[in-house]
Amino acid sequence: MxxxxxxxxxxxxxxxxxxxxxxxxxxxxxxxxxxxxxxxxxxxxxxxxxxxxxxxxxxxxxxxxxxxxxSNVDKNGAYLIDRSPTYFEPVLNYLRNGQLIFDSNVNPEGVLEEARFFGIESLVPQLETLIQSNQRPCDNVPLTRRDVVKALILTPYTAELRFQGVNLAGSDLSRLDLRYINFKFACLHGCRMVGTNLSWCSLERADLSHAQLEGAQLLGVKMLCANAEGANLRGCNFEDPAGSRANMEGVNLKGADLEGSNMAGVNLRVATLKNANLQNCDLRAAVLAGSDLENCDLSGSDLHEANLRGANLKDAAFELMLTPLHMSQTIR
Structure with missing residues (x-):
């Protein structure tokens, strides 16, 4: 009414x-x-x-x-519903023969409020259907770089920022300072993090498949059982001068590119590195016990004091090794 x-x-x-x-x-x-x-x-x-x-x-x-x-009318005799142009962003809406006609910039929720205000009940079901069809399930929409930057700005440096289980797939987080953030179980599939500082982050069981992490800082990172299959980790730094070691036990690095990365002392126990590129990597004192290095390219890498006990080295390449290896009890 x-x-x-x-x-x-x-x-x-x-x-x-x-x-x-x-x-x-x-x-x-x-x-x-x-x-x-x-x-x-x-x-x-x-x-x-x-x-x-x-x-x-x-x-x-x-x-x-x-x-x-x-109500105002246009030259065709259509009634204009224009009580609040700002509310309609700011397009006028037309009612012709019981059908609502408007362009893609109109806010249908605002039109629904107008229809109810003026008693045009016949349009309510049509508008409600339109609104439902335009809505996306918010839980499945990945966060953007802007969302992450806003969270960083609003969070005090003394508070812990948690992105546990958050969907960040495909986001560009390059060169951001994301130290100490909890990314446990987060979806970072295809995420671009070139030069990003992820030191001391928790990436346990996170999905980093096909992520771009070239030149990232990963000091003391925790990546237990994370999935980084096909990820680009060229030139990354995992070594903490203070002695904190990155824990990547059980990580999936199948087909990943880690060429030239500094991985001294990193824990890669029972990790999957099949077909991975580890050329010219610093793996001094790294723990590779029980890891799958089948068809892995370790040419030119430094494996001094590395623990390879029980590792699968079938068809692995060891050309131009800097130091002699002790590979007793390995699978060759």
């Missing part, structure tokens, strides 16, 4: 909200009761007399009675 605002005798104050009922006579009776007068006629703001309820949108001002402003 429509609601209109009445103003008495040309004033712009003390307006009264009145329901538009079935006839103009009933509306005049209600208006008179609101203002304790006998209401005889209704006028537009420009002085035109209103003689049909279909033209009424809201009461404005007038003389010798009450006036109402009818």
């Amino acid at each position: 429509k609601r209109v605002i009445l103003f008495k005798n040309g004033t712009e104050v003390n307006g009264k909200v009145v329901l538009v009922t079935h006839s103009l006579e009933e509306l005049l009776t209600s208006a008179g009761a609101k203002f304790s007068v006998v209401a005889k006629r209704l006028f537009t703001k420009q002085g035109g007399e209103i003689d049909d309820l279909k033209l009424i949108r809201m009461f404005a001002e007038g003389e010798n009675g009450f006036i109402m402003t009818p």
